[in-house]
Amino acid sequence: MKFKGIIFISAIMLGSQSWAGNCSDMAAFNSQIDQFLNTASIAETLKADVKELAADCQMMHNQGMAVSSISSCGDALKLTMVN
DSSP states (O other): OHHHHHHHHHHHHHHHHHHHHHHHHHHHHHHHHHHHHTOTTSOHHHHHHHHHHHHHHHHHHHTTOOGGGOHHHHHHHHHHHHO
């Protein structure tokens, strides 16, 4: 019985760490997008495109997808790197 309890607690702890890993990816994504959007020399149309992609990325992430597997996240990051 004690062994089953240890296995159960270990599974919960490992699961919560993997879930938290996805949160840190999203936090890094949001930081990069915010930094890009605060740059004054960027065209408003480009800012609007990045905001739209970032919103789509956030929505998909909230549904449980990893940032690295969402195409709109990658597209938004590519736009930030070009400029």
